[in-house]
Amino acid sequence: MTHDRLDYDGEGLSEAQVEGRSPLEVARDWVDAAVARQAERGDVPEPLAISIASVDADGAPNVRTVLMRFFDERGPGFVTALTSAKGRELRAHPAVAAALTWPSMFRAIRFRGTAVQVGRDEVEAYFDSRPYGSRISAWTSRQSEPIASRAALEEAYERYAAQWPDGGRADDVPVPDFWGGFRIVPDEVEFWGGRRSRLHDRIVFSRTGSGSLADVDAWRVWRRQP
Template identity: 65%
Template sequence: MTDARRVDYSGDGLSEDQVAATPWQQARLWVDEAIARSEAQGDVPEPTALSVATVDADGQPNVRTVLMRFFDDRGPGFVTATVSAKGQEIAATGGIAAALTWPSMFRAIRFRGRAQELDREEIEGYFFTRPWASRISAWASQQSQPVGSRAGLESAYDRYAAQFPDHGNAHDVPVPDFWGGWRVHCDEVEFWGGRRNRLHDRLVFTRTGEGTLDDPASWSLSRRQP
């Protein structure tokens, strides 16, 4: 066994008198600050990298990292192949958890709730902003399925690149019918702030009403022990 690495977190944490009035306002502030730090200091390489957890038919958990492509007061959202492992698990159970983590800032946000499928208009609006090569990759990858080799994957890419050549038009590549995404309809949002001596701050918004993440009347705030 290697020696344990010890790092005493020197973050500012988050107190009740600092936290915003709603989970949306606090999450938006932290996401914006992570993006700004990424651009200014470069020590937050993917500020919108979102870890997404689901559960399979046997009750076994799965977690993977995607990019958060939608974020408003309805919750964080991401795109994926609907036939992927996460897509099938979400369709089967509806349960989902997700987290944004910024180690260099000693901060994290946890979202828990139910998955809501993004409507086709939102999916198409996003898909047509992707670079041509990324749109081709969406067709070429049968996400989560086995593939014999890297060469097989690249061969599929070449076939679709020939089928949908790049003419500089966003609509050169259609949206695959197996491509979509989900938003986390949150029942709980936790803000974690790393502090010294492992006495971290954990402030949790819990849903009490049917409003959005920006409706103060729909959320209660509590503190959990680290």
């Protein structure tokens, strides 16, 4: 397989740019920049797409991409069916890794830590904010399970839509009892900035205390070789 070689011409990241700052502050700046760039240029589709890696019962890795729906001093989070492969795996083996990647900006953020379930109040508040169709699809899809055909999936959607018609209210569709979310409590956050000649910048925040992502004193900053 051949392709045109691209020399990464990113801005990179220096120690001076993160000095005295928390990993949350730096990460929010990068996330905000990705969202803004998508709005301005349209070359960062789904800027909140985050890849989640877990392990199954045999210790084999599993990775998939979802959308980051929570991000505060506690860590990034996402929603899912708790009965899905990732839901089962993270509840059994909460060690987790995740990555936000923006190729057009030559930037990525990596998280490594522990997955904890999001509180039911947060899950319900987020569910009620979803568009009607997304709330119905949460009931429709038994994530990760086999299904006979696309037609069978669409038939299930129509059945649930008939059960809970769209009345324009947040409570038109109840929250499934099998639906929830996870937040990643990081022990390490790495900021990757692509640079020319593959001399990329990798600035790492490693946990040294029990503080949150917003606590500057809970983290040690160091540089990882590219």
